[in-house]
Amino acid sequence: MSLRPTKRRLTVAAAGVLGLTLTIPLAACGGGGSDKASDAPKIDCEQFKQFGDLKGKTISVYTGIVTPEDTPYIKSYKPFEDCTGAKVKYEGDKAFETQILVRAKAGNTPDIAIVPQPGLLKQLVDTGKAKEAPPEVAANVDKFWGKDWKAYATVDGKFYGAPSGASIKSLVWYSPKEFKDNGYKIPTTLDELTALSDQIAAKGKKPWCAGISSGEATGWPVTDWMEDMMLRLSGPDEYDKWVKHEIPFNSPAPTAALDEAGKFLKNPKYVNGGLGDVKSIATTTFQDGGLPILQGTCSLHRQASFYAANFPKGTKVDENGDVFAFYLPGKTAAEKPLLGGGEFNVAFSDRPEVKAFQIYLSTDTWANLKASLSQGWVSANKGLDINKVSNPIDKLAVQLLQDPKSVFRFDGSDLMPAAVGQNSFWKQSTSWITGQSTQDTVNNIESSWPK
Template sequence: MKRSQSLMQLFGLLTALALVLAACGSPNPVVTEAPSEPSSATEAPTTDEGTEMDMCYGAQPGDEVTLLYQWSGAEEESFNAAIAPIVEACGLTIVPESSRDQALLETRIESGDAWDLVFWPTVGPIGSYGDKLIALDTLGADAANYAPAWMASGNGNWLGVAVKADPKSIVWYSPVNFDANGYSVPTTWADFVALADQMVADGNVPFAMGFESGDATGWTASDFIQDILLSTQGSAYVNGILDGSVAYNDAGVADAYGVYAGWATDPAYAVGGAEGSLSTSFSDAILQPFSDPPQAMMVKQSGFAGGAIAAQYPELEFGTDFSFFHFPGADGVQGGADWMMAFADTPAVRAIVAYLTSAEGGAHWAATGFGLSPNSGSAGNYADPINAALAEVLAGASAATPDIGDSIQPSFGSAEWRAIVDVVSGASSIDAALAGAADAQAADQGN
């Protein structure tokens, strides 16, 4: 029996069990060998021996899989729900570790003590440790369920796949406020600029811009600038920045910095002007267009902002009181993602990789509500209306470009964030700030 057929047989029975376990269980799933005569409440799905062996790739009950990821709390519980069907079917024991420590990642890999599977918010490990990674297609991963933008290669091999994605080319707004002021959703870059100018003329502040994010302060600004580049220069240009063929101090980048800094430093265009932009946390800025009265008309922020708005203002209805539009004129979509990479080839690893990249795995991921899956099998399976709408943005994108800051080496990423902070704070001119970032870009490219 083919693996995909096996998964289809098991998926429906396992989904309900997985969701119950996710709601009631520990955030760290540890599944021991199933009893030989399970009770009716915990009875494993009925399968024939061939189906079970095919789905589990020969993994035995109790086989361990070590994982590293950055999720915690509710996100960790949702991830456990996403993998529960294969964990339960095969009786796997998951040994997870949650950490955002880059140094820990590097130390463990370099010492030869890497986790079996790593879920990381950048593809950086592929560039640094590609020789230690296992090609995903040799582990049973199904490439047919992914667009090329969500598959990362190194040394000519498929080494990473995005299991969770978040579109960043998103502008959140209040349809109620737009209607009250006679504003229409812009569809082109020129329309967007004109709308901001009209808002200022009407006495409204267009943008909430919160930079503050600890050591990562500046990432919201670099995301905004990347979307400006997608609108004014195109996705090929942004990809050129990623591969080094376009220097970060190119005229196109300088122009985007000029537009953005002009908005962020002017209190007529951004809440609090330069001081407000720099000192406001990104999480607080998300809420400013939806306060009463609104402090701003719009906030450019990733898809995750919808959940933050809904949590803070539960009385607001998505689509009526708050909504989003695709960044006007953007060539495709900028996206952040969590990437799965394998450092071990075992039957248990193969079972998890094959399941998560299958259409059935994508459908179940969507059903758990754990963000968005680039897996095409997720389409039509989102219960949350915000995620369903965001999934349409991913599916309809003409191109996908990774977030520059998430996809480059840390030294360039830090220089990119520092450049826009220095420009908005007045500590540096655009030319000087971009020259420093371009030097870091060249160094990371080995030039």
């Protein structure tokens, strides 16, 4: 499994480079933090007494989450510090995803790392430096998360870390006012989504807008489209086989998934609303892709919850506001496949104070405290009180994560080898948008898979 930045982190960085106004902080990245500590649940100090006297002990945390997103994390650790007398030393590093592996191989590990990809987690386990999670952490994860989340932190049958934050990608942005004025209904199946697209197109309007330009990472939004369609048409088991290359990239199921994405993205009757023709998708930045919704020249834009940050300052992101999002529906109304990302707390020490801190981070108590201190942070922890979440789009994400019918799968290209997920998949997706056939596209990606 290759090491590389996740698409979530890539989008945050790109937004900063372009000087975009982040009016709504990014999901799963933390945020500017409020001081609503008085609203936080009380912490039970008794649970840590089994670890003895921890006063004066230090626990180091290493992560790619930096200022200002680090502030809510640091504040959320204080109740643990007050209970135990231990101190948590937080180190944020933009080069984390490269340096953590370097440090692990050199034996210079932190006590705990916040790891943003299952592939990187496995690489860290392969160094022999990562420690299995304490049984209390495993019990909390069994209680508060689904089996799919636990599986992402399990390597060769051993469990290594509780999930932390989460993000949701299976969303479609729209204008609530446009829907109300035209009597449009939120679709509950893929067929209904197609029917809605046809209904809008019949009025002489291009319903969909999109942009996939992202510097060296141009093409990545297409991979999200394909992953979502793979989950919807073929289900999570086949999706897992595809990501692991247990079935070829150019086998029937992935080919059908890209074709399904093409029914929307490459349909000249559907795209590119307010921006040009189909090929204009390749030259439109992903940050600009959904903005025509505000001008009324586009009605639908498939993008993750973090896209809220790309609308201009003052835009009301709410179900009764200027823009909002609905769940990208499954093949049937009963199915709830969910594409997204997340982070995991992995330890490199089994000292008592580190175990105690791991347990704290695996509780619903910590999840609620973290959410109450952050803007734009959510978790898949089932014990998270939705009232602790700061804004409507993140509340929608929590509702989807906590829906018992939801089946979560991690972003596929972030799990694939770098030669594919960070290279050929992006590049061939761009060629596909500009005219290359689906068959040539999946064939070319398959031929790039490391032997």
